[in-house]
Amino acid sequence: METxxxxxxVEDSIAKIKQQISEEKxxxxxxxxxxxxxxxxxxxxxxxxxxxxxxxxxxxMREGEPEYVAEMLSKPPFNVPMKIVDVKERFLQAMKxxxxxxxxxxxxxxxxxxxxxxxxxxEGCNILxxxxxxxxxxxxxxxxxxxxxxxxxxxxxxxRRFGFKVVEPLATLYxxxxxMVARYLGLSEEFSERQPFPGPGLSVRVVGEIRADKLExxxxxxxxxxxxxxxxxxxxxxxxxxxxxxxSQQSKVVHIxxxxxxxxxxxxxxxxxxxxxDKATGVEGGKRRYGEIVGVKVQTTNGRVHQTVxxxxxxxxxxxxxxxxxxxxxxxxIRDVTEKRPFVIGVRSVQTKNFLTAGVSxxxxxxxxxxxxxxAERCPNVSTxxxxxxxxxxxxxxxx
Numbered sequence: 001m002e003t004x005x006x007x008x009x010v011e012d013s014i015a016k017i018k019q020q021i022s023e024e025k026x027x028x029x030x031x032x033x034x035x036x037x038x039x040x041x042x043x044x045x046x047x048x049x050x051x052x053x054x055x056x057x058x059x060x061m062r063e064g065e066p067e068y069v070a071e072m073l074s075k076p077p078f079n080v081p082m083k084i085v086d087v088k089e090r091f092l093q094a095m096k097x098x099x100x101x102x103x104x105x106x107x108x109x110x111x112x113x114x115x116x117x118x119x120x121x122x123e124g125c126n127i128l129x130x131x132x133x134x135x136x137x138x139x140x141x142x143x144x145x146x147x148x149x150x151x152x153x154x155x156x157x158x159x160r161r162f163g164f165k166v167v168e169p170l171a172t173l174y175x176x177x178x179x180m181v182a183r184y185l186g187l188s189e190e191f192s193e194r195q196p197f198p199g200p201g202l203s204v205r206v207v208g209e210i211r212a213d214k215l216e217x218x219x220x221x222x223x224x225x226x227x228x229x230x231x232x233x234x235x236x237x238x239x240x241x242x243x244x245x246x247x248s249q250q251s252k253v254v255h256i257x258x259x260x261x262x263x264x265x266x267x268x269x270x271x272x273x274x275x276x277x278d279k280a281t282g283v284e285g286g287k288r289r290y291g292e293i294v295g296v297k298v299q300t301t302n303g304r305v306h307q308t309v310x311x312x313x314x315x316x317x318x319x320x321x322x323x324x325x326x327x328x329x330x331x332x333x334i335r336d337v338t339e340k341r342p343f344v345i346g347v348r349s350v351q352t353k354n355f356l357t358a359g360v361s362x363x364x365x366x367x368x369x370x371x372x373x374x375x376a377e378r379c380p381n382v383s384t385x386x387x388x389x390x391x392x393x394x395x396x397x398x399x400x
Contacts (some may be wrong), residue, residue: 039131060201101400117162208278282328291328331386335372
């Protein structure tokens with residue numbers, strides 16, 4: 001396999017970008033993730049002030065993120081001028097009432113590019129530069145999930161539909177190669193090693209319908225989970241939120257309870273199971289599928305959460321999903337309250353090199369408990385905090 005040289009890539013890309021854009025003005029949207037940030041800095045090196053950089057504050061970024069990213073990139077050594085475009089209400093209205101993950105992704109894509117088309121026209125730009133990478137294209141074309149930034153590769157003509165042509169300097173790179181380019185360009189570790197943040201942002205971490213109270217709860221939980229998990233340097237780590245509504249499948253519940261009790265060597269009366277009404281995205285044979293989310297809660301005889309090693313939990317999810325193919329994800333409870341509240345939170349942390357496969361991170365129970373306790377304190381509408389113990393496959397990294 002040929003060794004990737006970031007220096008050569010940057011030099012070739014700058015020449016190619018200059019050729020593609022020439023003297024025209026171009027627009028780039030930055031989310032703060034490593035792909036879009038690297039893309040913006042690389043393109044700014046190539047065409048300087050002919051690049052207009054915007055951050056779409058679409059309601060789905062983390063707490064305080066638009067302002068933070070704008071401030072960091074506007075300062076030396078990059079001096080990339082940033083504009084924040086407030087489109088929160090527009091996105092929330094567009095996504096209102098949608099439940100299906102693919103419908104939400106496609107509506108986000110449509111709204112995202114409509115807004116960018118209008119912004120490009122206002123700024124006098126006919127070109128959109130974006131940080132699409134190889135994995136985005138592969139997952140969309142193969143049918144795993146619709147990445148919002150993949151257009152021409154699936155037959156969408158951006159000039160006809162939105163009024164601009166697209167330039168994608170990073171489309172041949174995998175995530176680790178993008179990080180190498182980011183380091184070479186002098187991006188701080190905070191950006192070059194930053195965990196990926198999906199283009200549709202927190203909208204893909206709100207399972208089912210997106211509502212203001214649900215989104216606000218997720219933002220609080222995300223801040224806590226990401227702060228505590230960062231020290232372990234996972235490939236990706238975040239929180240997700242689900243409506244605390246279950247479906248009644250008594251025979252399946254009893255069967256899975258018995259599987260859990262047998263594998264963890266606990267009495268079945270100490271095992272509680274929830275099959276949630278909303279579904280999550282999984283992968284089977286390289287294709288996307290929707291499946292059930294199963295929440296497992298196991299208590300010790302003195303009423304505490306039964307703690308076991310990660311290997312046991314991963315083996316448990318393998319057995320559950322193998323015997324119940326309609327299940328896409330298994331959550332294991334870290335903390336639970338007795339009364340029912342509107343939401344549950346899932347904590348996700350995975351190790352991955354190429355983002356096409358991923359293993360569950362082995363996070364100490366003390367850290368998981370700390371995260372769960374603080375979420376319970378800051379988010380009084382959350383019943384249970386779970387750890388997602390499902391690798392990719394059979395789950396995707398993101399929930400939707």
